Amino acid sequence: MRILQQVGGRRRVGYAGPPEAEAVRFLAHLSLSFPASSIHELIPATPERPAPRLVQAFMGLTGPSGVLPRHYTDLLYRLERDRSEKNPERHALREWFDLFNHRFVSLFYRAWEKYRFFVPYERGESSLSDPDLFTSCLFSLVGFGTPFLRNRLRVSVRETTEDGESHERVLARIENLTLLRYGGLLAHQVRSAAGLQAILQDYFQFPVRVCQYQGQ
Known part of the structure; x- marks a missing residue:
């Protein structure tokens, strides 16, 4: 995160700015298996999505550490795996959950950096x-x-x-x-x-x- 937030022109995560202007977008890992690490994947930025997406597995609404009942993760998994359904709206539920996941992880990161004085120093504050x-x-x-x-x-x-x-x-x-x-x-x-x-x-x-x- 400290490296990703060095990208110029992007805002820090967890503040009052619009999420699409922040340095990174947090997603929840869609799986019920035991995660091998806290970070599952880093998806690079694209012209359509200018912010990189970080798929994490340590907190969120769904996934291996999700707080919602397990059948929500099963439902999202079935929607993602259903190749017969070509409607892009099948991703809507997962993206709606990720709106909250992004904010949860952003506030968690702000709480982490609050007592680490070297992080603002690295940003030049x-x-x-x-x-x-x-x-x-x-x-x-x-x-x-x-x-x-x-x-x-x-x-x-x-x-x-x-x-x-x-x-x-x-x-x-x-x-x-x-x-x-x-x-x-x-x-x-x-x-x-x-x-x-x-x-x-x-x-x-x-x-x-x-x-x-x-x-x-």
Whole structure:
């Protein structure tokens, strides 16, 4: 799922957007046999169905782990196997069930990723102006909970052009996410010289020594 949701132009599953615009479509495996794995099949996207379809076997209304009585799965199986019936409406019942299956699995995936902070980071949400909840909490710990305080750590010089106009040229910039690496040290109310030395030494990758109480 984490790979499928990297596809550009598709929405994340389980939110308020239309299901046909989401990154993947979940289907229930139509079988009563014991599943060999949670994922039965991944059907690639087609021009008619732009989203890939993921056939899963671990939850749903019907199938090996379905919550409905077994005869519903038997009915769907007979409709799918009936070659004499050419009417495409014989797939309508299964597709109607899959409307609910898709939503169930989508919400299950959202519940799974809620406490896995690395998933929003992989999607780049931590770099947005309104980052994910976990990143926002870390910013609050280090004193950057307000968006106005971010993107201000930089080294710049004032330059004057030939026509007399002055402008700022940025020489170096410290990214916001870099500060979160040192959140354990920055979150303390008491800032020690040892902590400052550890941050500078790790950031610049050079030996650093903080000499305290040095006169001018």
